[in-house]
Amino acid sequence: MNTRTETYLAKQKKHEQEVKQIKNTSLRISILRLITVIGFGLSLYYYFKLNNEVLLVLAGICTIAFFTLIKIHGRLSFKRKIKDALVAINKDEIDYLENKNLNYNNGSEYIDTTHSYSYDLDIFGDKSLFQILNRTATYIGKTKLANSLLSIIPNTEIILNQQAISELSKDIEWRQGILAYSKTTEDSKEIYTELIRWSKAKEQKTPIVLTIISFLFPAIYFVALGGMIFTDNGIFNNIALFTFLINLFILMSQYNNIKAEMLNATKIKDILRNYSLIIKQIENKDLTSEKLNQLKNKLNDNEGLASEQIKKLSSLFGQLENILNPIGAGLFNGVILYHLHTLRSLYKWKSAHRTKITAWLDVIGEIEKLNSFANFAYNNTDFTYPELNSNYKIEFNDLSHPLLDRETRINNTVDFNNQNFIILTGSNMSGKSTFLRSLGINMVLAGTGSPICASKANIHPLNVLVSMRLSDSLSDNESYFFAEVKRLKEIMDKADKTISFVLLDEILRGTNSDDKRTGTVEVIKKIIGKKVVGAIATHDLKVCDTTQEYPETLTNKCFEVEIINNELVFDYKLRDGVCKNKSATFLMKKMQVI
Structure with missing residues (x-):
């Protein structure tokens, strides 16, 4: 067993142990959630039976604890996905070094029998050069790697790539971390294309009148709600109901605009969240080679880190997605026109950052491409940079x-x-x-x-x-x-x-x-x-x-x-x-x- 195989095996065992610990913690969290549900039920039962306000407070504490535990469980589930990915990454590397399975995408979609060399030299397909190189998991990363094998670049750029690849080859932890986040992203050509199309679509703005209304009518509703609570005047009931219905009508008038911006909201939200995590890893990495710093500098943004902006976009798509829940959407929009405010925030984000999305995602693809070559260098210590x-x-x-x-x-x-x-x-x-x-x-x-x-x-x-x-x-x-x-x-x-x-x-x-x-x-x-x-x-x-x-x-x-x-x-x-x-x-x- 060579030293590289030993390294991968040690990492695989380490991550398997961490997965086991996460499973045990998740089990304890699940038990605590069950206890909070039982505590909530018992507190309410005895509150109505004994009329003791302490029990009502206890029910509230159980509710808060329940939702807190759900949030903790969600973070643990994501952490487990990353650790599972790291286990698979190291197992795949062992299989490669031991000439067993090649569990990597083979790029067969890039096979072109008319290309000047790719078909003849088995660049793509089963047991191809692309397959042994490929450590990408996003669509843009895979595309960047494939394109790099189809043409040459000037000597100056080759030297910059050599320096970047050499630097990355020495940091297996960081490379595998990027790949783990990418493997849990689950994007596709369709999703990527849809996102780029959305970023290049005609810029939209919420009309000023609609913006004023989006603040005015919710304010009227809360004034009426206060009147209902603190006075006996029945007119406030009518005003509150009328305002609630008007708000819903306003929302429905903008439903097509909201739907046009949603894309495939559930997938886009999760994919963008993972994009932001990958970009954050790049932003936080101390880099020395010129090429890597050139890529890192493309992530600069006047209004904050690129990772934070992508995370915010993910959150906005997640908020838009809630409109598909009729009960929740009806309640929140009838009261505060929730999705109208979200739509305006999305328009504002798009106006400020839409021209940068392609460049930010290109950085992810370039890093994945360079990581693939760096992994190739790490696995083959007897190879040389010409x-x-x-x-x-x-x-x-x-x-x-x-x-x-x-x-x-x-x-x-x-x-x-x-x-x-x-x-x-x-x-x-x-x-x-x-x-x-x-x-x-x-x-x-x-x-x-x-x-x-x-x-x-x-x-x-x-x-x-x-x-x-x-x-x-x-x-x-x-x-x-x-x-x-x-x-x-x-x-x-x-x-x-x-x-x-x-x-x-x-x-x-x-x-x-x-x-x-x-x-x-x-x-x-x-x-x-x-x-x-x-x-x-x-x-x-x-x-x-x-x-x-x-x-x-x-x-x-x-x-x-x-x-x-x-x-x-x-x-x-x-x-x-x-x-x-x-x-x-x-x-x-x-x-x-x-």
């Missing part, structure tokens, strides 16, 4: 694929400094495709600021263009070959615009061997003319002769296989030159195919 350059130099020491088992994966050292394009040969199953994917996926990671699966690296982050895995498109009436030609055309066009990192795996598989060889050689010649960096894998050894024409640009490398004791043995080590051994015929004979 040095960056602007000279198109790319070199990796001990490169491998981050999705492979850390105990068995084979590392390789490679650079593209002397010759910038590799022709890669090797028998089936020798490791060619895995090596190409290792190159591609680590270039993608390097372009985000993440550590990569290597012991050392110096990289010029480039746009990644890949043709490795395509599929027939029956709906578009396309053959595999035509789909592949289209992809190669896209790669050529993009390579014309900017120097790119290109990976090609056994191209032109959908045609005959002569056409394939000729086509492959011509593709190589054309693509190296575009000053690209990268590699192509092929089974056709004649293609390797192309390096003799372009010795300053092309180089041959290979993976070999040996037959030992009538078994195929692969060492998955990258070598210079062209592969010499073959395995396909041997394997088919061994499996009695031929």
Whole structure:
């Protein structure tokens, strides 16, 4: 068991113990609530029987105690949800480190077969890069993480991300705390979109006349109520009743406006409360890296902390939600026009802060994204942050694929400094495709600021263009070959615009061997003319002769296989030159195919 697993296991046990303590406390609170209910009932019973005012006071104390205990129980329930989330977080990390289940969203909704590399390199989907990285639980966090894997950012931003990720990787408590709050948020694309739409909707104001009425009529009601209590004049009864009904009529005239502002009030209220707690964690955190402080500064608000403003918005939505309770809404609005005042407060909040909601939620998403990379760095202490350059130099020491088992994966050292394009040969199953994917996926990671699966690296982050895995498109009436030609055309066009990192795996598989060889050689010649960096894998050894024409640009490398004791043995080590051994015929004979 490695030290990271031991850390997670200790945290899991600690949080499980805390959950147990909360359960015991909640049970005691429930018993006390039952006692207060019994005390309330007995106090009222004996008050009416004995007419002792002390018993009436006792009934009041029981009532206050009951509602206080309900509030305490609610806080304990929320605390338990957070602790349950922390237990699950640490259990999931143990499963990941022990190569068991990956209990993280795999981002399958982001799969795009037309993207220049994400489909070929398994960026999204089951057992994908996104899945092993993903420690987000909000919609905006997941979206930010997905988008970061689909394009590169300038070197200056990559360096800022590296610094932020390195800082966050050292604070497991804070990272897990953010994730625990996020996991209990339970937001969705629909909720997020609805909230952003609400913030961008046309600003509303309560008419001045309605504002005056909202204070005037409740005042009249209370004056009439005082007259009812302290005089025998029956007119006050009529005034109070009339004012009560007028207040209800006024409320009904504004019901559509209230309904338009409510959104999905119950979910929005709880989600916003959790957003405020996440933002509060960020506000209270002492940060040193420039990127993290830039994000923290976006939470500044002239009228108070962003967390307090989001909490207030949550409270306003909760107050609006009460209108769905006909008895309570009728009583409070008939007396004080409660929901009209809430609506006015919501309009006022919206006028002051609606333009900041998107930026505040973006901070949550950015922090979740960076936390995901930081967790990746924490779990993989042997990974490195690559040095960056602007000279198109790319070199990796001990490169491998981050999705492979850390105990068995084979590392390789490679650079593209002397010759910038590799022709890669090797028998089936020798490791060619895995090596190409290792190159591609680590270039993608390097372009985000993440550590990569290597012991050392110096990289010029480039746009990644890949043709490795395509599929027939029956709906578009396309053959595999035509789909592949289209992809190669896209790669050529993009390579014309900017120097790119290109990976090609056994191209032109959908045609005959002569056409394939000729086509492959011509593709190589054309693509190296575009000053690209990268590699192509092929089974056709004649293609390797192309390096003799372009010795300053092309180089041959290979993976070999040996037959030992009538078994195929692969060492998955990258070598210079062209592969010499073959395995396909041997394997088919061994499996009695031929």
